[in-house]
Amino acid sequence: MFTSVDDVLARLAEAGYLASPAVATTVFLADRLGKPLLVEGPAGVGKTELAKAVAQVAGARLVRLQCYEGVDESRALYEWNHAKQLLRISAGRDETWDEARTDIFSEEFLLPRPLLTAIRGNDPKVLLIDETDKADVEVEGLLLEVLSDFQVTVPELGTVTASRRPFVVLTSNATRELSEALRRRCLFLHIGFPDAELERRIVRLKVPGIDAALAESVVRVVGALRAMDLRKAPSVAETVDWARTLLALGAGTLDEAVVRDSLGVILKHQDDILKAEAKLDLDAV
Amino acid sequence: MNATADLTARLTGLVDALRAHGVRIGTGETVDAARATRELGLADRESLREGLAATLLHTTGQRPVFDAVFDLYFPRRVGAPEGRTDPADRAALRERLAAALAADDTALMARLAMEAVDGFGGYGSSPASDGWSSYQTLDRLRPQTLLARVRDEVRARDGAAGFGDRLLEDEIRRRIEEFRRMVAAEARRRVAERRDRDEIARRAVAPTADRVDFLFAGKDRLAELRRTVQPLARKLATRLAARRRRAARGSIDLRRTLRGSLSTGGVPMRPVLRRRRPARPELVLLCDVSGSVSGFSDFTMLLVQALHDQFGKVRVFAFVNRIDEVTGLLVHGAADPDGLGARIRGEAAVTGWHGSSDYGAALGEFTERYAGAVGSRTTVFVLGDARTNMGDPNLPALGELGRRARRVHWLNPEPRSRWGTGDSAALEYAGLVGMHECRTVRQLSDLIGRLLPV
Structure with missing residues (x-):
């Protein structure tokens, strides 16, 4: 898929995703070694976006499995279409049991869910397993077979093996420790907050029309806020939101009044806002 | 062929050093790391660093250890920096450092760190005892005093x-x-060149934060630990919620199952489970805040406070030799975690005539003054090393507490082997309540996940 790390960087940038060297290296390795990529990091740094960008770059179809508490085999893997099976049985009244049995457990009556979809067929695919930590531990067991051998066993049909391996991205917010077994099958990538240089470029890409000096001061203030030990440090998504807000407000430069009025866009807790106001010397009126 | 063998040895050495720091790496990952090395080549060091990190590590907390060990096994260069200027010229080096800081030029800063260690860090003269010291380098260079100058320069x-x-x-x-971090890394590299690299990688690289001993953690380490409180609390809350869900699926309610079966002709089709009363458990914390164990107590208090919405009521008491309630000082928002210890010692009456801890007196005062705080729904945690300075351990008071509360747990930050030595009354107390060794954040989170009531 990719020829070098720089190739990854350039092509992701074309798709509108500015990657750090760490991200590009790991994506390159995941592609070369054929291993799934486990991405962790704070909310809003572009974990899901990465999978979308890779799919776009590779011209692949994005298959997404959104995990939540209680997601199970029939939602993640496959399900038999019971209603259709019943119709089939009542339609063919005269045939023998053996004929009916072999027929109703065929591909036609199978409803593929994301995991099965991702490994069937020959077209390139990117499988995104989003918020893996929200799923129950049992689902992890299910993922192990899929991620290590890229195969799914359907008892009535046999084992389906991928003829073409999908590029797999798992994301996690670390609300729960994923099991060691799952982690060992993946390449691990932690996406943190980008450095100032990269963040400036992201802001200018995502908010066209923003003045370079304003982008620079926005990034500086956000960097200072992140160093402050807040309950929820502002993420890249918040930086971009803030830059958009400032642009909409028509603020050409940052000053006390503007920052105080728009602090709610980047900080989501009242404690944090108070703390930031004190540290940035914004005198409350 | 020789180069390949050397690279393999380096890679396995790196893996061994990481294992010694508690990073669990299997052979499969080592093979993956080698494949990654082949794919990436050795030309770009940062790219190699990321590639090895991606294949060998599994969690974010392991990254600082990995970076330090990587610098030792795959150093940027060997030996002294080339083409250096007069090594003893301290003023000139400071000059250049100020310029680098003003321009925020990381590459130049790294180079200056190298020159600084080379010029000012060396000590000793015989090959057996000499070495490189980051402390000495920074002491002579004093980069912190450049602040005002750099600021004025940038402003101008x-x-x-x-x-x-x-x-x-x-x-x-x-x-x-x-820059100070760069100097430390550079000094470590120079030392490792002279001594055994494996040895330095094991001893001179700081362990991951969750394996630091509470009793020996310095100020920065404790600050670093405090930053992990919120994410840790979130994880523990998820674990508690899962335990609570499991506990809620309890025994079958026979009466209601039978009544439900009437509609299906007396055949019990759907079993009805007994509903649990949604009474949230209460928690009482007794914390020794005397100097020796205050780091541990502060951390645990913050962690329990962060978990407060999991409980009906949390009350926190602090003592040295007198006991006082400090729940109010821990309220969210008003709490500034860094100053917590100082505030407790300033605002609460935790010491009497002298400043050394006395568990007997504190426990006695607690049963006397705050008897109402402990009931049949309360779980009590006592935090401390049980070193009572030869005072009376007052076992009856703890026994009384154990009878009245639902559970009493004692978390001791000392290693088990030191319990009962010297003035420690740990073994006496352990006879009455469950005492658990709790030396690191890792042990603490395991214990809290297991012991907290649901």
């Missing part, structure tokens, strides 16, 4: 106007901190 360049100006000092402080 960019002008003092604008909102960003008030951020400047903190930014420069962070750059200086970064």
Whole structure:
């Protein structure tokens, strides 16, 4: 898929995703070694976006499995279409049991869910397993077979093996420790907050029309806020939101009044806002 | 062929050093790391670093250890920096450092760190005892004193106007901190060149934060630990919620199952489970805040406070030799975690005539004054090393507490082997209540996940 790390960087940038060297290296390795990529990091740094960008770059179809508490085999893997099976049985009244049995457990009556979809067929695919930590531990067991051998066993049909391996991205917010077994099958990538240089470029890409000096001061203030030990440090998504807000407000430069009025866009807790106001010397009126 | 063998040896050495720091790496991952090395080549060091990190590590907390060990096994260069200027010229080096800090030029800072260690870090003269010291380097160079100068320089360049100006000092402080880190890494590399690299990688690299002993953690380490409180609390809350869900699926309610079966002709089709009363458990914390164990107590208090919405009621008491309630000092928002210990010692009456801890007196006072705080729904945690300075351990008071509460647990930050030595009354207390060794954040989170009531 990719020829070098720089190739990854350039092509992701074309798709509108500015990657750090760490991200590009790991994506390159995941592609070369054929291993799934486990991405962790704070909310809003572009974990899901990465999978979308890779799919776009590779011209692949994005298959997404959104995990939540209680997601199970029939939602993640496959399900038999019971209603259709019943119709089939009542339609063919005269045939023998053996004929009916072999027929109703065929591909036609199978409803593929994301995991099965991702490994069937020959077209390139990117499988995104989003918020893996929200799923129950049992689902992890299910993922192990899929991620290590890229195969799914359907008892009535046999084992389906991928003829073409999908590029797999798992994301996690670390609300729960994923099991060691799952982690060992993946390449691990932690996406943190980008450095100032990269963040400036992201802001200018995502908010066209923003003045370079304003982008620079926005990034500086956000960097200072992140160093402050807040309950929820502002993420890249918040930086971009803030830059958009400032642009909409028509603020050409940052000053006390503007920052105080728009602090709610980047900080989501009242404690944090108070703390930031004190540290940035914004005198409350 | 020789180069390949050397690279393999380096890679396995790196893996061994990481294992010694508690990073669990299997053979499969080592093979993956080698494949990654082949794919990436050795030309780009940072790219190699990321590639090895991606294949060998599994969690974020392991990254600082990995970076330090990587620097030792795959150093940027060997030996002294080339083409250096007069090594003893301290003023000139400071000059160049100030310029690098003002321009925020990381590459130049790294180079200066190298020269600084080379020029000022060496000590000793015989090959057996000499070495390189980052402490000595920083002591002679004093980069922190450059702050005012660099600030003025940047201001003169960019002008003092604008909102960003008030951020400047903190930014420069962070750059200086970064330079100090570079010096430390460089000194470690030079030492490792002279001595056994494996040895240095094991001993001179700081362990991951969750394996630091509470009793020996320095100020920075404790600050670093405090930053992990919120994420840790979130994880523990998820674990508690899962336990609670499991506990809620309890025994079958026979009466209601049978009544439900009437509609299906007396055949019990759907079993009805007994509903649990949604009474949230209550928690009482008794914390020794005397100097020796205050780091541990502060951390645990913050962690329990962060978990407060999991419980009906949390009350926190602090003692040295007198006991006082400090729940109010821990309220969210008002709490400034860094100053917590100082505030408790300043605002609560925790000491009487003298300043050394006395468990007997504190426990006695607690059963006397706050008897109402402990009931049949309360779980009590006692935090402390049980070193009672030869005072009376007052076992009856703890026994009384154990009878009245639902559970009493004692978390002791000392290693088990030292319980009962010297003035420690740990073994006596352990006879009455469950005592658990709790030396690191890892042990603490395991214990809390297991012991907290649901």
